[in-house]
Amino acid sequence: MSDPECLVSSYTEWQPLEEVIIGHVFQIRTPVFDRSFQLFFSDNFHDGYFFSDPEFDLPNRFVEEGQEDLEEFSQILSDFGIKVRRPTNIFDGPTLFSTPYGWKGYASPALNVRDQCLIYGNTILETPPLVRTRFYENDQLKPLFYEYLKSGANWISAPRPIMTDNSFDDSYVRRTSPKNAGEAVSTVHDIGVEMMIDGAQCMRLGKDIIINVANKNHELGFKWLKRNLPDVRFHKICIADSHIDGRLVPLAPGKLLVDGRRIPSNDMLPPLLQTWDVIRVTEQELSKEAYQYEDISLASIAIDINVLSLDEKHVVVNKAATRMIKLLEKNGMIPVPVRFRHGRVLGGAFHCVTLDVRRRGDCEDYFT
Numbered sequence: 001m002s003d004p005e006c007l008v009s010s011y012t013e014w015q016p017l018e019e020v021i022i023g024h025v026f027q028i029r030t031p032v033f034d035r036s037f038q039l040f041f042s043d044n045f046h047d048g049y050f051f052s053d054p055e056f057d058l059p060n061r062f063v064e065e066g067q068e069d070l071e072e073f074s075q076i077l078s079d080f081g082i083k084v085r086r087p088t089n090i091f092d093g094p095t096l097f098s099t100p101y102g103w104k105g106y107a108s109p110a111l112n113v114r115d116q117c118l119i120y121g122n123t124i125l126e127t128p129p130l131v132r133t134r135f136y137e138n139d140q141l142k143p144l145f146y147e148y149l150k151s152g153a154n155w156i157s158a159p160r161p162i163m164t165d166n167s168f169d170d171s172y173v174r175r176t177s178p179k180n181a182g183e184a185v186s187t188v189h190d191i192g193v194e195m196m197i198d199g200a201q202c203m204r205l206g207k208d209i210i211i212n213v214a215n216k217n218h219e220l221g222f223k224w225l226k227r228n229l230p231d232v233r234f235h236k237i238c239i240a241d242s243h244i245d246g247r248l249v250p251l252a253p254g255k256l257l258v259d260g261r262r263i264p265s266n267d268m269l270p271p272l273l274q275t276w277d278v279i280r281v282t283e284q285e286l287s288k289e290a291y292q293y294e295d296i297s298l299a300s301i302a303i304d305i306n307v308l309s310l311d312e313k314h315v316v317v318n319k320a321a322t323r324m325i326k327l328l329e330k331n332g333m334i335p336v337p338v339r340f341r342h343g344r345v346l347g348g349a350f351h352c353v354t355l356d357v358r359r360r361g362d363c364e365d366y367f368t
């Protein structure tokens with residue numbers, strides 16, 4: 001039985017949300033267009049996205065409007081009676097850091113706070129970063145994690161990888177978009193393939209977790225997660241370069257939202273989800289016109305499926321995605337439209353920019 005005082009308790013993507021961290025954004029220097037960046041975004045490179053100037057600074061407009069939208073989103077969730085927390089800005093603007101391993105980067109904002117953490121039960125699991133510039137990102141969440149620890153939460157952090165070129169396994173990219181694989185540079189620091197996986201590669205379904213494993217880095221991360229969550233039934237899939245909340249998002253027990261372009265049939269889903277009602281979003285519902293700046297988008301037009309459930313009925317969705325909103329209503333959901341203008345440029349939407357720290361309910365078994 002969990003400690004009633006503990007502020008952290010979350011077993012699914014849909015139980016009633018009580019406390020959530022919503023990310024923030026500050027001036028972003030485009031992540032160094034390095035091996036970690038290329039391998040992480042390989043599905044989109046494969047689809048022809050490109051970055052005109054890999055070393056450019058993100059225009060201030062995206063930062064200011066992104067922050068405006070996050071503030072408005074925070075207020076809307078507060079009006080729902082949800083306790084909203086925000087990261088601490090410990091960097092004063094673009095901060096370049098270097099490492100003893102021959103690489104450097106600009107510290108990234110804790111914007112897509114879903115990515116480098118998995119909350120399961122009363123435990124915060126900080127996952128080992130996949131992208132070099134995100135190496136210190138979770139430090140912006142530490143003040144909150146200390147508060148949660150003092151309230152009774154368990155806090156586990158994975159070994160930080162040294163992330164030399166040869167730390168990365170590029171087998172997924174070689175298989176799916178060979179021209180983007182690039183070549184690793186050997187250094188004296190190499191220790192071989194390392195554990196690297198994001199929390200956003202997981203979807204929590206009570207006693208079961210779906211996990212996307214696309215390479216040997218993820219496989220080692222999966223081993224680490226299983227050792228730390230021994231009672232969880234994990235279901236391994238490989239449907240993306242890393243994160244799956246741009247491919248499939250469970251909305252409620254028995255109801256799943258998927259990107260129909262990437263998951264055209266249910267047999268691509270893990271067996272336990274094949275009996276669920278699948279709401280398939282097609283090109284028709286995806287709002288290409290809602291976004292601009294294709295050439296600096298980190299996320300695909302499917303980012304509108306990256307929704308956040310407030311409970312088994314209410315789901316936060318991009319206000320501009322009008323056809324998606326109609327599709328959700330047709331399938332019995334109550335959409336909560338919220339403005340989020342730059343999910344593609346910023347590489348994430350409502351599921352990405354949130355970490356659902358506490359949802360009301362116990363660890364249910366939805367499959368036996």
Ligand SMILES: NC(=[NH2+])NCCC[C@H](N)C(=O)O
Nearest residue numbers: 112200243246299300348352
């Ligand atoms: N947690 C996240 N940042 N997820 C974003 C996934 C976006 C997905 N790769 C796409 O391009 O549509």
